[in-house]
Amino acid sequence: MKRTCYLCEHDTPVELPESLIDAAAKGNVVIFAGAGVSTEVPAVFPVNMYTEVVQELQIESGASFPTVMQIYEDRNGRPDLIRKIWQRFDYADSFPGLREDATRFHRELATMPYISEIITTNWDRYFEHECGAIPIVSGADYALHSLPNRKVYKIHGSIDAPSSIVATSNDYQEVLESLKGNAIGGTLRHLLATKTAVFIGYSLSDSDFVEIYTTLTAGMSNMRPRGYIVSPFPPANASDFDLTVLQTGGDHFLRHLKKAVSDRHEHYLLDDVYNRIKKARRVIAHEHMRVQELDHKKFPGVVYCLSYQDGLLDACNRILARRKTGEYSDGTRVHHLLHGYDEMNKSKKKEGNYWDASYIEGYMNGLTLLLLEDEEDTEHLPLFFCFSRRDLLDFNKAKKAIKNLRKRRPKKWQAAADISARIDADMVPQHTPFL
Template identity: 35%
Template sequence: MNKSHTDECVCAICSNEKDFDFPEHLLDKIANGEVVVFAGAGISTENRSLCKSTLYEEVQSELRSAANLPFPKLMDAYCAQPDGRIKLLEKIKRRFDYFLSFDDFIRPMTRFHRAISPLYMINDVVTTNWDDFFERTCDFDPFVYDSDLAFWDASKRRVMKIHGSITNFGSLVATTSDYEESFKRLNDGPLGAQLKSLIARKTVIYTGYSLSDENYLRLLSNIARLMQGNLRQSYFISPKIDHQKLASAPISLAPIETDGSFFFESARDQLAGRCGIIRDEPFYHCATLLDEVAEAHSKTADAFIRKQHPLLIFILSYQDGLIHALQRILRMQRTGEYHSTSSVHARIHSYEHRVEELSKSKDHWNAAYALGYQTGMLFLLLKSVDDDGPTPPLFSVPFNVTVRSLSGALKYPKEKLPQSVRAQASRILKRHPKDAQLVPDHTPYL
């Protein structure tokens, strides 16, 4: 449910969020990462409930055309003007830039993308949309040209943009000739071969799609013929389904009548426990903790400049690790990478081994950093199961010295530090003379 609206809301957005029965087959496919999402214009800038008018309507109004021409034919008419193609691209760019300048546009227009983002098991999206919202909101890598296919396996999450991208004007598919060239590329080219492979191997979820793109329907028809009826079950998500039109599609499409964004938000709820999908709230806790650690780090750095107590060297490194972990968690939140409980678990254990190895080799500086980094990820995991869970220590070291505060660290007798700790601190202090007022800073490397 759209949280900014009440349960009783009957607006255009909420009225589309119809309750539905989630097919167990589809849940299994999503959980196993065996789906590809096909996203049409209805999920984004061309949804009439999200903006005053569609691009089609704007062009139609400017041409003062009363005829309901197919989209490519209308774009043909617009481009027939002097400098028409350039004017069309400028219009599209202005339209997107305008939407991007207002949160009241961009938030509802990217709701679908934000619903997909934490579903880390969904790695492949195909879209007819020109906007770059999948790239901006979910950190998907765009695949537009045949030459891009060479990097397919190097990408963790991919969006195949079969009608081009606003980030490259020359790639946009708009006119009749564009559509003809696009069909030839998809039918005969390497990127098209990859698209056919996805459709043949995975369960396709269509949403925001009107089943009116003749090019894609022709492609589907060819695939269905080649597969001799052995295509996997596909699903069609829409708040209003024309069952007669759906039945005329070249492949079998199981209908689910609801809003596309709501569908994937529901999928997250359904799969949260089964797939270990971390909630959004722990990320908010990470942002709060980051502010606290940054403040503690600033005070620790000031104290180091004044006193140069050797214990502060390792506390600073621990805090660097904790800060870097929290920063990366927040920066990579949109990728879904840190929404996976199992993935975060694996990283925590990996850093635990690093702390042990570095401590054995008497590299306390790097061990402190690894401990801080591990602590940041452990905090995310703990908050995923308990919002009231404890806050990790802001002052800590990877050797047998208990530190609870900055004042406690400053009072700790230097001679009681382990000999290997004092030796490494001495080497580091030589690189940070007191009169230079330099602070040891650990970069995000180990």
Template identity: 40%
Template sequence: MTQYVEKICECVICKNNHGFSLPSDIIEAVKNRNLVVFAGAGVSTESRSVYNYTLYEEIRDLLNIDESINLSFSELMSQFCKQPNGRAKLLRKIKDRLDYVSSFPELERRASNFHNELSTIHQITEIITTNWDDLFERKCGALPIITIEDFAFWNNPGRKVLKIHGSISNYGTVIATKEDYDKCYQSLNSGIIGSSLKTMLATKCVVFIGYSFGDEDFNKIYNSLTEEMKDFLPHAYIVTLDEKAEEKFRDINITPIITDATFFIQVLKEHLITLELIVPDENFGNIYNVLDVVQEEHIRLSNSFNIKENPEIILTLCYQDGLIHSFERILAMKKSGYYSNPKQVRKIIHNYEVIKQQKYTDGVYHDVAYIDGYINGLIYFLYNEEFDWPPCYYVFGYEEDIFDFKEFLDLTVNSRTIHPESYKYAMNIADKTHNKNGDTVFHHTPFL
């Protein structure tokens, strides 16, 4: 069963967001963590939305080769490398193009739109690419697997990207010329990386994105796989803007989806949000805004009290540290998709509740306050559409949420009677501070 998505806009930005049918087996594959994205140059720095001309066109012009001469990409790169120091010059051209994109935030945003959208789909953990850039590493938190030595880490937890054409971060691995291609595909046919690649493509649902039927990359890879696996190669999909794709792919085991690559990922993500399988990306945006306010309130609290005279604020500061650290970690790990998994976030909350109970039993009250803040940060992130604001203040033992400074002031005068044991605990910490004036700011590090 498929779900059809209508095209809703004709503007310049959205003109390629064609309506399409989203196959149910793609949704099921994502739910089961069984979807592999096979990404080509069309979703990266070689996109026309990033550069006005491709690397192929740039090299062809430098060699003064007429457009009518039909050389494949690898043949053209081989021609370029025949000049003195040709290989080094080619690698410099590639790096210069990537550096140019990264030096302009607007271009980098365009080049990484697809990667940013993909990053929070936590169920997609295996990516294969022929691209040389490091956008999957930087934007999706993917561990790059480039060499046989790297492959030892393939089964490690987290997202991985198998870079079968090498990486610009390791010049010696770049696959560009015809000689490189021949060596690469020979290795894929007989080596351990090629064997693992075939296993993935034989057992998982694969979506090719950023390729066209005429791409040398795509043709060589798919022809190699079909020759090796024949009827055992499962059905695959290709996301493309080629309107003639239906005709081109009719006789092979691939279904084209005619739409923009980033739009495809956006639609897939919307379905996963509807199924409550991922946390909406908007939740991260709300955290950015709230974090600034909590940090300001943290400074306000520190500047308003002397811990010698008001030792109870030590526990409030610990609570705010927990809230801040929770938000900062959520944002820092956004690209990995770790916190986009609602089930995972709820598990973390449960685990901290268990630790908190033990800390409370042991009388380690500053850790209890910190954990309360950390948990509140996770809860706010997970359900922030239901809350206007997280509680920024805290009095140990008081069960109600405290949202503003004035309310905190009214309550803190009674803190020693609300929970006498924690007050004595905080007073003991204040007495041990080295600064006898009491103007030291107590800080809880991200450890328990």
């Protein structure tokens, strides 16, 4: 039986305003994310938490979410309410397929380095884990506010800090009052007043959303930037909030926006580059194993080839590990990194530190993979290195260059022999990611 994909069926084509694209490219978009971009969709759980609790309490539906949670807490106690919330996330995270569906939006946002602030009423930890965001949950967290990393302002608390969770009507009243005067509320009002806000995963008929929105925008003039709400189901009352409707799914909106920004600003790289890095890493790792079989005592030049490949692998591994931050999706930043490493490489060679210089050569070539225009250019990636005049693409040519190093580059051979002398014959020389 063919299964309908809930996450895809609402990905309708949408035309993005030029002003929104420009605002995003300049880093002037803030995302306001609700439960509709996390676990509370049919693709993850058959019923959402609201329905589950209503059925368990055997009460009529229709009351607001915090009212229902308040009834649950009054009957069962706060610990049971927190346990129920925690168990939903724990269950979703225990099945890779469910977690993947719950984090599609987050993984799409991850590689958009120009989106650096997120406001959410969700309790999950997905923005932290999938987008590399620093969570700002309480005033004490502002100690980390000056860090350049992406931030997520969790106005309803976090599952990682159970005492911070805002779920019941009593909780809502407390947080609404605190947002009027605390540091987080001030920051959120500033963001909404100066940046283009995009609301995703919310229903404008939800009284809880209305109260939050009204509290945060109270006293703002109509001079603040135009806001947007992304939803497959266009709310009829969007104009009441001065919001423009973009009718589509959340992750489809991000994907479309990412492409539009990249088309206008080519230094922002599309996600295809990460598949390229994965492919290259597999090839490099295979050739690295072959080079390890060479005797570094007999042919000391092996240490340079291994160091170079360590640099290549470390670059690929770091790029993939830091994908969630989006930092390597910014081609301008990659160019700056390459310039810095090139200067360092020249300095290392001048010092006679050819071990470090080999590593830097590999690391730079790993970064360069991000900037290739044609996928086929990866076939010309030098997989080997031994201070040869030509790029070493072939293992046999690399072995020849390694064996002839003493004759070609006696000074570099001697430096390699000194390194080899300090390493046991049965050990593989390895350059760690420190210079």
